[in-house]
Amino acid sequence: MTTDQLPTRDQSGEPVVLDRRDGPFGEVVLRRRGADHEIIANGCFLMDTADGRSERLLVDAALQRLTAERPSVLIGGLGVGFSLARAAAEPRWGAITVAEREPAIIDWHRTGPLGEISGAALADPRVTIRQVDLVDYLAGTEDRYDALCLDIDNGPDWTVTDSNDGLYGPAGLAAARARLHPGGILAVWSARPSTAFEDALRAAEFADVQTVEIPVSRGVPDVVHLGRRP
Template identity: 65%
Template sequence: MPLTLDRREGPYGEVVLRQRDDHFEIIANGTFLMDTSDGRSERLLVDAALQALGGPRTGGAADARSAGTRQDAHRPSVLIGGLGVGFSLAHAAADPAWGRIAVVEREQAIIDWHREGPLAALSARALADPRTALIHADLVAYVHAPDIPDTYDALCLDIDNGPDWTVTEGNDGLYSPSGLAACARRLNPGGVLAVWSARPSADFEESLRNAGFSGVRTEEIPVARGVPDVVHLGIRPA
């Protein structure tokens, strides 16, 4: 049986941190979000975006050293939403191919678990990296905010179980035509939108094309049982 370590009521509902054997898991409003048992799909989310930008698919120290020879001005920036258990952030920060790294997280509880709780073991080094900025905000509001001028070369989004399976009703707006248009405005020309999903969505692929993204494709991540996890990818035309 899992052990509940913390339970919080926030503006978006209940969020729970549980421990199951040696792993931690996050539950939001009764819906399982993610755990620390694997992390392959969260890492692929970041690697697929870098590859789509024309960079290498990172695979070890040799790749990292090669990428690290790039000048800072030419290293792409990435926005990660949200923080989750920290796999995507830690993977991006471990790769010198990335320049500026921003991570947006709306749940104060999750931020606390990383700052001073059990998840710090996964993310402390990444959060201390000078390239990293942690932004406490709702991702949907952040991408729409007209007073925030920041743009990025890649958006790596993992705030739901997918475009068709959102954690809260308000997140639907991120995958709507207006939400995808807002994501495109957050991207520099030629930038990549990467969206994690627990299952493929042909409808979302069509939504990306209708929103003007090019090179739309889906990468699959095999899982132990059931349909594969996927990363949906689209490029903002230059």
């Protein structure tokens, strides 16, 4: 079924599929549920446009801990665009780079309904979108940033694909640390707190490790895990 053949009106109260594609890492789906949009990857709910407080906190918490006048930031995962939009709305940020591995998600922002959130940010000259797998990029690039704001999974203990697991282990954290300038901040979004990940950050020689919680309507709070490269 092509995109223009997909239903555009919900007749049953169920979420409406707006687009479904086979991407380089499996199936990705954009759905509308009422007034909100949501992204599903390989049958796993990733995120929606219902709230966005914790995604905004991801970039706010990193910026609050930086002293540089025009710090650079790498946002890992475009998602529904809340983190990018928040960064672009803050004039203090310098270069803003987004790493997104799914071409469909980039399309949904550039020409689809998620542009309502990210349109102004995508037009910002500070913003660069890289279609690249974040794990591969961190391991292979020599680029450095003042902040890494990562939101590519539901958390360190709940990854979307097995290939993401390494990001939260010793090798992945060492790669992330190497991509930060001294004093730079690593911020990692999670759908639930992880004391094991806090320990992993300390073992990877990150300093000032802490977890900031954002209460949600039901269940455990969303969190942002933070660490500083000494």
